Amino acid sequence: MHHGNRHGRSEEARQAVLEAADDLLVEKGFAGLTVEGIATRAGVAKQTIYRWWPSKTEILIEAFVDDAAQYLTPPDTGDLATDLRRHLARLADFLTKTDAGAVFRALAGQAQHDPTVADRLRADHLTHQCARDSQPLLNAIARGDLPATTDVDSAVEQLVSPIYYRVLLTGEPVPRKYTNHLVTQYLSQT
Amino acid sequence: MHHGNRHGRSEEARQAVLEAADDLLVEKGFAGLTVEGIATRAGVAKQTIYRWWPSKTEILIEAFVDDAAQYLTPPDTGDLATDLRRHLARLADFLTKTDAGAVFRALAGQAQHDPTVADRLRADHLTHQCARDSQPLLNAIARGDLPATTDVDSAVEQLVSPIYYRVLLTGEPVPRKYTNHLVTQYLSQT
């Protein structure tokens, strides 16, 4: 076991903390997620956590960002409709069915209570996510399949916001049928 | 002064608690909102709160529901475009600029952590709010301004979800211009 060394932080401890946080969130929910619990589960001293993360939400963000980037890289098939359908379907599954999705919902929830969490979430995730969501449209524009004047931001909002609405508020499922419908609706608009 | 009687609970105390909860949420945020704080501010015993509310979120819901119903009653001018523009603008203002809106954001946040809060929020507010959001469209259908086959639920989601997306996630302002744009986009769709 690692017990500290004189050459910088322990990557071992870092990983253990991130995984413990993820696991515990899924197991017990955000309310049951405590720094002490993470420390115990990770086999790490509380102080080690406080040394490197200002709060338990920062741990979750750090654990979450990579997952999101990895899972939500948009496809590029050369066909806008296909790209959008796949991307939205994947986004919906990510948010509703994966552990990382549970972490996202917890973070989005905490962001309502704590502006610093909101800021971190936007800076470290949402902007990147927005960029990923835009990619299929930008590709289409580059291919000439969409006019260069297309309002990409607006289009992204139109496409993804109903998904978040269901995920964060109504709790309704977000089936493929529904995400496909969103794409169809958007494409038929022009 | 009132100190209890056999007719059941003290309306005085109930009001004091609801107001104190609202005030403290706005003042200190959800994290700083404690049952003890509410009790002190309301001039009420902690036990009185626990006697009538199972948690601090239930207090907020009770305090919130009436406000929402009151503030968000949709207009009925006889013109769909006008009704929708006014209603969305009012919704956006409610969510972003009023104290009750702050309460809503806190509740929506807490709903991500606690399924019972989510259920209560849906049962006591969201369903009613959905009905209110649908009203302008239903009125238009009744007038014959929209086809009877209109998918009202889908239309409502399309209209309001971008507002919630901004309110809950991006934190961007939701100006009148934006809500008007949503209406125009929806109406031009058919």
Added chain:
Amino acid sequence: MHHGNRHGRSEEARQAVLEAADDLLVEKGFAGLTVEGIATRAGVAKQTIYRWWPSKTEILIEAFVDDAAQYLTPPDTGDLATDLRRHLARLADFLTKTDAGAVFRALAGQAQHDPTVADRLRADHLTHQCARDSQPLLNAIARGDLPATTDVDSAVEQLVSPIYYRVLLTGEPVPRKYTNHLVTQYLSQT
């Protein structure tokens, strides 16, 4: 059921309270004896208790005094040794084996914490008990079996205090053999 009348307290309620207090003390001990518990058990309103007794110890004293007077009336056989043996044996049994004895120990305990309880216990019980303890000796003096100069108070202290010492402090049993020994010791002294 009795629901009050215009002229004086309900004897029914009084008895119910005294019995409930006794029972609960034996069942749950003094720490578990609450006014609310007594009220519930007695089928009486808390207010009725507070109307007639200033504290729960006063209830116990009232319940106790009669029991003691009844149980501890000293015998008068015409023989000092017999009277003393019987009286001490009965006192020991009363203190260690009866419900009333448990009440006494609780009251004696509470008297250490609360001077008003101590005063009430002395005024309402101990002085009378002292008189009862002295009776066999006074009878003997009256019969001429003891000199009139006998220091009765000192004798009583010598006879009974070892019993209380065991009951209140060491917790040792106080068998007949032991009380008889006390009598023998005292009588052999002269």
Added chain:
Amino acid sequence: MHHGNRHGRSEEARQAVLEAADDLLVEKGFAGLTVEGIATRAGVAKQTIYRWWPSKTEILIEAFVDDAAQYLTPPDTGDLATDLRRHLARLADFLTKTDAGAVFRALAGQAQHDPTVADRLRADHLTHQCARDSQPLLNAIARGDLPATTDVDSAVEQLVSPIYYRVLLTGEPVPRKYTNHLVTQYLSQT
């Protein structure tokens, strides 16, 4: 300032708690002695108290035992009468006039309500006190001033129980004259 370390508990905190408990008992009596009060007075967190003591009576016992051992060490002058007179007088003063005596009375009181307190008081104090009370007699036997057949336990009970009787029940003072009388009476018995 000390804020905890891995070598276990803070002796500083321990002392502060014991002294605060003693002081508060004398100041406010047992009823007014609260864990919160002790914590505040000692400048210690409530949790620290609960970490190390199961109840406030355990605090008092711990605070009391040393005091008693120190104050009540019996003399050994080589003369039984002198030893007993001095020891009983000192015991009486200890119980009636010192702060530690007040603690003892409170503990003896609580022992009537709570068997675990009774057990602790016997194990941690009474047995040792009994041994101390016996010492003068044992010394006398060793010197040959008393027959080896002397019933020491019975003698101790005879000598000290009237003192406890007055302290715990009648509340009468226990002057030197009285304790001397007890000794005289005992010695004249043989």
Added chain:
DNA sequence: GGGTAAGCGAGACGGTACGTCAAGTCTTCTG
């Protein structure tokens, strides 16, 4: 024999202290 007032049950109220939990800080020792 109807009105009136005291005693009663019920139980909500403002409080105080309970014992628990986790937060975040600090200190010491180990590798």
Added chain:
DNA sequence: CAGAAGACTTGACGTACCGTCTCGCTTACCC
């Protein structure tokens, strides 16, 4: 010198009773 261990202060939690206060019902007396 980072990390494991863990004691510390702080403060909120939810609970249990306290003693006080209506309230409406049920008598029993009194006009």
